[in-house]
Amino acid sequence: MSTTLYQQIQEFYDASSSLWEQIWGEHMHHGYYGVDGKQKKDRRRAQIDLIEELLQWSGVYSEDAESLPSASILASPYQSEQIHPPRYENILDVGCGIGGSSLYLAEKFHARATGITLSPVQAARAKERAQELGLSSRTHFQVADAQAMPFTDNSFDLVWSLESGEHMPNKIQFIQECLRVLKPGGTFIMVTWCHRPIENLPLTVDEQKHLQDIYRVYCLPYVISLPEYEAIARQLGLQNIRTADWSKAVAPFWDVVIDSAFTPQAIWGLLCSGWSTIQGALSLGLMRRGYESGLVRFGLLCGNK
Numbered sequence: 435m436s437t438t439l440y441q442q443i444q445e446f447y448d449a450s451s452s453l454w455e456q457i458w459g460e461h462m463h464h465g466y467y468g469v470d471g472k473q474k475k476d477r478r479r480a481q482i483d484l485i486e487e488l489l490q491w492s493g494v495y496s497e498d499a500e501s502l503p504s505a506s507i508l509a510s511p512y513q514s515e516q517i518h519p520p521r522y523e524n525i526l527d528v529g530c531g532i533g534g535s536s537l538y539l540a541e542k543f544h545a546r547a548t549g550i551t552l553s554p555v556q557a558a559r560a561k562e563r564a565q566e567l568g569l570s571s572r573t574h575f576q577v578a579d580a581q582a583m584p585f586t587d588n589s590f591d592l593v594w595s596l597e598s599g600e601h602m603p604n605k606i607q608f609i610q611e612c613l614r615v616l617k618p619g620g621t622f623i624m625v626t627w628c629h630r631p632i633e634n635l636p637l638t639v640d641e642q643k644h645l646q647d648i649y650r651v652y653c654l655p656y657v658i659s660l661p662e663y664e665a666i667a668r669q670l671g672l673q674n675i676r677t678a679d680w681s682k683a684v685a686p687f688w689d690v691v692i693d694s695a696f697t698p699q700a701i702w703g704l705l706c707s708g709w710s711t712i713q714g715a716l717s718l719g720l721m722r723r724g725y726e727s728g729l730v731r732f733g734l735l736c737g738n739k
């Protein structure tokens with residue numbers, strides 16, 4: 435099953451990443467629109483805010499995001515003049531896309547960052563971007579499987595996974611691997627697509643059908659609920675576990691993506707990118723409706739080894 439799934443994921447990102455970067459930029463994840471999702475802001479700002487809010491929420495970085503030089507971050511996120519204590523010297527970005535988070539974090543923490551992805555196109559583009567940004571010497575990107583990582587135990591201070599867990603066929607093995615390569619005392623941060631908790635009410639047939647449609651379009655084997663992730667992390671011995679559901683804060687992202695997907699530039703790009711990308715664009719409403727009904731959830735989990 436995994437080989438076929440991995441091929442699908444690889445082909446999906448090989449085909450769509452260049453268009454995504456052209457239209458939406460280097461971050462392939464949701465944006466943050468305030469706790470209740472009501473803040474109005476530029477999409478790129480919202481995506482960077484998600485990273486900043488996440489760093490604060492997880493306790494990795496405690497300075498108030500509002501006090502950061504927002505204009506300079508937007509203009510040049512990789513040349514922040516702020517010096518941050520090098521608490522995180524060696525960072526792993528699991529499911530790194532084209533290096534959006536890896537390069538941002540490497541710059542922010544003056545750290546080394548390694549990114550892994552299933553897509554050779556993404557890994558190559560991430561390397562190119564690192565070069566463009568003068569970060570090649572302390573960043574590394576490669577094609578590797580998050581469920582069998584080519585790294586020794588206890589290698590990284592921070593293991594970061596932003597919207598890749600939903601692709602993993604074995605959620606336990608995925609988290610186990612993340613914790614294996616994390617140094618004792620290091621921080622694990624995972625943000626992933628979930629379905630609603632099911633303790634009180636199992637998923638209905640309609641909900642299961644809705645999820646199946648999302649899985650098919652976005653190459654996901656299945657998703658689970660946040661309490662299920664928490665139970666796995668606890669069972670695997672992660673300490674100081676915290677979880678949060680930020681569905682409200684990120685749901686507006688899909689309206690923005692839907693609006694921008696139907697501009698002439700995006701339509702032309704979609705036509706050139708092939709069927710899987712077109713299908714992804716035509717199905718953007720699935721995620722919007724998923725958030726509206728409460729079925730789809732945006733789950734956060736962090737803790738220390």
Ligand SMILES: C[S@@+](CC[C@H](N)C(=O)[O-])C[C@H]1O[C@@H](n2cnc3c(N)ncnc32)[C@H](O)[C@@H]1O
Pocket residue numbers: 443447460461462463528529530531532533534535550551552553556578579580581595596597598601602
């Ligand atoms: C939605 S993208 C997120 C990219 C990036 N984290 C970001 O926020 O810009 C999902 C990423 O997960 C990666 N991925 C999915 N399954 C993976 C696996 N088994 N091993 C490594 N990477 C995987 C994909 O190749 C892709 O880069």
